[in-house]
Amino acid sequence: MVIAKERATANRHLLDWVDEMARLCTPDQVYWCDGSEEERRRLTDEAVAAGVLIPLNDEKRPGSYYSRSNPNDVARTEELTFICTPTKEGAGRTNNWMAPDEAYRRLGEIFRGAMKGRTMYVIPYLMGVPESPFAMIGVELTDSVYVVLNMRIMARIGNVALERLGSSDRFNRGLHSVADCDPARRFICHFPQDDTIWSVGSGYGGNALLGKKCLSLRIASYHARGQGWLAEHMMLLEAETPQGEKHYIAGAFPSASGKTNLAMIVPPPAFKGWTMRTIGDDIAWMRVGADGRLYAANPEAGFFGVAPGTNYHTNPTAMKMVEHDTIFTNVALTPDMDIWWEGMDPPEGELVDWRGRPWTPGAKEPAAHPNSRFTAPMENNPALSREAQDPNGVPISAILFGGRRSTTIPLVVESFNWTHGVYLGATAGAETTAAITGAVGRIRRDPMAMLAFIGYDAGDYFAHWLAMFGRMKRPPKIFLVNWFRKDGDGRYLWPGYGENMRVLQWIIDRCEGRASAMETPIGLVPRIGDLDLRGFDGKTANVERALRVDEDEWRRELEEHRKWLDQLGDRVPEPLRLQHRLLASSLEALGPR
Numbered sequence: 016m017v018i019a020k021e022r023a024t025a026n027r028h029l030l031d032w033v034d035e036m037a038r039l040c041t042p043d044q045v046y047w048c049d050g051s052e053e054e055r056r057r058l059t060d061e062a063v064a065a066g067v068l069i070p071l072n073d074e075k076r077p078g079s080y081y082s083r084s085n086p087n088d089v090a091r092t093e094e095l096t097f098i099c100t101p102t103k104e105g106a107g108r109t110n111n112w113m114a115p116d117e118a119y120r121r122l123g124e125i126f127r128g129a130m131k132g133r134t135m136y137v138i139p140y141l142m143g144v145p146e147s148p149f150a151m152i153g154v155e156l157t158d159s160v161y162v163v164l165n166m167r168i169m170a171r172i173g174n175v176a177l178e179r180l181g182s183s184d185r186f187n188r189g190l191h192s193v194a195d196c197d198p199a200r201r202f203i204c205h206f207p208q209d210d211t212i213w214s215v216g217s218g219y220g221g222n223a224l225l226g227k228k229c230l231s232l233r234i235a236s237y238h239a240r241g242q243g244w245l246a247e248h249m250m251l252l253e254a255e256t257p258q259g260e261k262h263y264i265a266g267a268f269p270s271a272s273g274k275t276n277l278a279m280i281v282p283p284p285a286f287k288g289w290t291m292r293t294i295g296d297d298i299a300w301m302r303v304g305a306d307g308r309l310y311a312a313n314p315e316a317g318f319f320g321v322a323p324g325t326n327y328h329t330n331p332t333a334m335k336m337v338e339h340d341t342i343f344t345n346v347a348l349t350p351d352m353d354i355w356w357e358g359m360d361p362p363e364g365e366l367v368d369w370r371g372r373p374w375t376p377g378a379k380e381p382a383a384h385p386n387s388r389f390t391a392p393m394e395n396n397p398a399l400s401r402e403a404q405d406p407n408g409v410p411i412s413a414i415l416f417g418g419r420r421s422t423t424i425p426l427v428v429e430s431f432n433w434t435h436g437v438y439l440g441a442t443a444g445a446e447t448t449a450a451i452t453g454a455v456g457r458i459r460r461d462p463m464a465m466l467a468f469i470g471y472d473a474g475d476y477f478a479h480w481l482a483m484f485g486r487m488k489r490p491p492k493i494f495l496v497n498w499f500r501k502d503g504d505g506r507y508l509w510p511g512y513g514e515n516m517r518v519l520q521w522i523i524d525r526c527e528g529r530a531s532a533m534e535t536p537i538g539l540v541p542r543i544g545d546l547d548l549r550g551f552d553g554k555t556a557n558v559e560r561a562l563r564v565d566e567d568e569w570r571r572e573l574e575e576h577r578k579w580l581d582q583l584g585d586r587v588p589e590p591l592r593l594q595h596r597l598l599a600s601s602l603e604a605l606g607p608r
């Protein structure tokens with residue numbers, strides 16, 4: 016085994032651990048990433064030579080590359096994701112659990128010799144900006160150059176992280192190998208008490224880019240509970256009103272349910288003077304500031320966004336962002352080596368689909384995989400907020416919880432109070448998408464869009480959310496939103512995308528005490544006249560239907576909530592159970608209609 020001589024650090028804890036992992040995986044060489052531009056060019060050339068990346072048309076898509084994953088490896092695999100706490104109770108009822116000894120042994124067997132003939136890349140990385148009290152340090156060891164090139168977009172990697180680490184042993188230890196990419200030998204294991212992640216058998220997205228879901232959500236949520244803050248699956252946006260006042264909004268929606276799109280929203284023309292900017296599109300770390308407000312920061316440095324459905328109409332900001340210096344995975348290729356996916360204008364001529372097969376318009380299967388993605392650096396975003404780099408984060412006015420729901424959930428509901436808001440988040444359901452393996456379109460409860468990312472017991476997580484209230488002097492208001500309600504023929508009642516601005520405006524006005532709302536048994540909902548519909552070209556009748564609270568649908572919904580809370584066991588906090596009884600009995604008190 017050759018260990019690269021120019022070791023970038025004298026940190027004994029780090030050097031010893033890298034040596035130990037290299038002895039286990041037996042790579043031909045160990046390479047320490049410095050994060051430089053020269054290194055990016057060199058590794059990119061190597062990836063191209065190895066056929067891992069394909070250069071795209073340099074005139075149409077400068078600095079951009081294309082990659083295909085193994086067709087058996089296209090999305091996060093929640094069924095193969097484990098929280099390895101010492102006891103099963105520690106992981107709670109919503110997580111898969113494996114005993115730490117057993118996990119180290121089973122995965123150790125797969126890792127043993129897995130990097131023979133390959134390079135082990137050492138990626139020191141920082142989640143958060145270097146000066147930030149929020150920042151967390153991780154080191155990912157991987158045998159995938161694709162992972163290195165994606166991590167360097169999504170996180171701040173190399174010397175910047177080593178400098179911040181110094182001689183400390185406080186860093187997350189991540190070991191990753193694609194190994195033989197066999198789903199039968201694929202495991203994503205988290206050891207919160209050891210601050211360790213072992214992921215093997217997958218090279219895709221959240222399974223393999225360990226800074227994202229594994230560290231910044233599962234491990235971070237575990238630390239956050241102990242330290243009194245929140246690590247959440249949320250987009251963050253800045254809204255500047257025509258009067259120049261700024262509001263920051265956080266929004267949790269399940270995977271492939273609109274976070275990236277909302278974070279990059281472009282308001283309709285009638286909203287003159289409003290400026291919307293992106294802070295983050297997937298992860299928010301939130302702490303109470305000295306002034307008693309909740310401050311949120313985006314720990315990532317790039318965007319790993321869903322490609323299909325993205326176009327110059329739905330998300331012009333993202334389209335501009337991916338015009339250059341972007342890695343595309345599992346989209347389709349045009350004859351002139353540009354990219355294409357469903358939702359773009361129909362292509363001219365034959366394409367090559369995400370599996371490398373010829374594809375013509377009208378074919379049965381999509382050309383781009385439904386979970387195909389772009390990886391683009393933050394600076395590419397023309398609507399990036401300056402505050403995206405603020406070490407202290409931004410003060411949050413409102414938290415939104417949402418998900419895809421064809422029925423029941425109104426376009427927007429404001430909670431009566433914090434406990435009710437936490438209840439709405441904790442019981443939120445959503446139709447599943449292609450971002451995870453398994454059936455698409457099935458309703459599952461996805462509390463705070465964190466079902467797959469809470470690193471401990473879900474009941475304890477809700478208790479932590481309730482406890483956060485006591486730490487704040489000016490807590491944000493909590494809202495439930497649903498852009499996806501449909502009519503009887505399966506058509507969306509609400510146009511979504513830029514039009515969601517109308518809902519955001521109402522939310523901001525509610526935070527400022529400027530807009531009215533109607534009380535319903537389940538929360539506060541705008542009347543049609545409370546929404547600014549200037550220049551709206553949809554049908555008002557549909558908006559009314561999207562806003563409707565249907566008592567029968569809600570009786571069924573509350574019955575689902577009860578089953579869900581029962582399923583979570585006795586660690587569900589009493590205030591949430593009482594909240595359920597209050598809502599259910601309020602509905603009953605209305606009597607039959």
Ligand code: GTP
Binds near residue numbers: 322
């Ligand atoms: P992850 O990156 O998986 O966490 O997803 P995300 O929550 O960032 O979802 P994203 O914004 O990428 O949206 C996923 C899909 O939903 C895309 O196909 C979008 O076009 C579609 N979508 C987003 N916003 C809306 C909306 O307001 N209305 C409708 N109908 N579709 C939307």
Ligand code: SPV
Binds near residue numbers: 219227451
């Ligand atoms: C999600 O599934 O929520 C994503 C994509 O953001 S991944 O990085 O694969 O987790």
Ligand code: MN
Binds near residue numbers: 248269270271297
């Ligand atoms: Mn996500």
